[in-house]
Amino acid sequence: AQSVTQLGSHVSVSEGALVLLRCNYSSSVPPYLFWYVQYPNQGLQLLLKYTSAATLVKGINGFEAEFKKSETSFHLTKPSAHMSDAAEYFCAVSTLTGGGNKLTFGTGTQLKVEL
Amino acid sequence: GAVVSQHPSRVICKSGTSVKIECRSLDFQATTMFWYRQFPKKSLMLMATSNEGSKATYEQGVEKDKFLINHASLTLSTLTVTSAHPEDSSFYICSANEPRSYNEQFFGPGTRLTVL
Numbered sequence: 001a002q003s004v005t006q007l008g009s010h011v012s013v014s015e016g017a018l019v020l021l022r023c024n025y026s027s028s029v030p031p032y033l034f035w036y037v038q039y040p041n042q043g044l045q046l047l048l049k050y051t052s053a054a055t056l057v058k059g060i061n062g063f064e065a066e067f068k069k070s071e072t073s074f075h076l077t078k079p080s081a082h083m084s085d086a087a088e089y090f091c092a093v094s095t096l097t098g099g100g101n102k103l104t105f106g107t108g109t110q111l112k113v114e115l
Numbered sequence: 116g117a118v119v120s121q122h123p124s125r126v127i128c129k130s131g132t133s134v135k136i137e138c139r140s141l142d143f144q145a146t147t148m149f150w151y152r153q154f155p156k157k158s159l160m161l162m163a164t165s166n167e168g169s170k171a172t173y174e175q176g177v178e179k180d181k182f183l184i185n186h187a188s189l190t191l192s193t194l195t196v197t198s199a200h201p202e203d204s205s206f207y208i209c210s211a212n213e214p215r216s217y218n219e220q221f222f223g224p225g226t227r228l229t230v231l
Contacts, residue, residue, distance in 0.1 A: 036222075043121075043208050043222040044159075090158065094220075101212060102149070103220055107158045 002027045002093045006106035014114050019078040021109045023065075023091035026072065032094040032101065033074045035065055037087050038108075044090065050074060061085070086113045117143050117213045121223035128199055129231055136194045136226045138209030144189035145211035149220065150182075153206040165192045199230040 007022040025031055032051050036044040048059025055067040065076045074091060089109050094101040118141040128134050138148055146167050151159040163184050164172045171184035181203075183195040192211075196203050206227055210220040 034219075041206070041225065041227065043119075043224040044210075045222070046219065049219065101220060102161070102164060103210075104161075105158045110156075 002031065002095050002104045004091050004093050004104055004106035006089075006091050006109050008109055009107065010110045010112065012112040012114060013081045015083055016080050019063075019076070019081045019085065019111065021076040021089050021091075021111065023074045023076065023106060024072050025074060025091075025093045027093055033065075033067060034092045034094065034103070035059065035063070035074075035076050036090045036092060038090065039087050047076070047089075081111075081113045083113050083115075086111055117141075117211070117216065117219075117221040119209065119211050119221045119223040121209055121226050123226060124224060125227045125229075127229045127231065130200050131198055133195055133197045134199055134228060136196075136207055136209075136228075138192045138194070138211070138223050140190045140211040140213075140221070143211075143213050143215070145192075146189060146214070147212040148186060148192040149210045149212075150184060150192070150194050151208045151210070153208060153225075155206075159208060162194075196228065199228070201230045204228055204230045 003026040005024045034049045035047040038044050047063050048057045050057050050067045058064045063078045091106040092103045094103050120139045122137045148165045150162045153159050162177045165184050165186040167186045173179045186192040206225050208225045210222045
């Protein structure tokens with residue numbers, strides 16, 4: 001079975017500081033990994049995804065994540081936080097089913113950006 | 116990019132009534148759609164997997180008679196909350212698999228259900 005652990009339900013950074021959101025996964029097969037962002041009362045927007053190509057994945061809005069198999073990690077980073085980055089972030093791992101990919105989500109990390 | 120819509124975005128109903136939520140893939144065909152439920156400040160909980168032309172596969176603990184799912188076409192899946200009660204109040208989100216994009220899931224904007 002697949003699982004995802006997000007360390008830190010709340011992360012607070014200053015504007016302009018480095019953002020680091022942690023994600024560790026458990027998977028019995030090579031995983032597909034995703035980071036999503038959710039703003040209040042909205043659906044999820046894909047930030048980036050790892051699909052067994054390059055281990056360093058660049059996404060939208062300046063975010064990137066590195067797949068580290070030895071550490072079973074897929075941490076999300078951004079060099080310089082912006083106020084608009086304040087949101088809920090979810091890491092997810094997928095499992096191929098007969099009809100498509102089934103996602104298992106982490107518990108989420110609320111990012112707060114302070115002036 | 117692939118777009119998924121949901122309707123309605125917000126619904127308030129009385130206890131005992133049924134509510135239907137639609138999920139549409141606007142610019143692609145989705146053989147598989149997923150329905151999630153999200154409680155306040157919580158993660159998404161997968162309720163069921165909906166495959167076009169066949170019965171939905173429900174996750175453990177989800178009442179199939181309570182949450183009726185129909186996937187009648189490659190672009191439309193519906194979730195009907197039957198005999199809704201206040202504890203069914205939640206944020207419901209659907210997603211659809213885009214086969215051409217590593218089977219990536221694209222999410223709808225969600226539906227806020229409030230049962231009085």
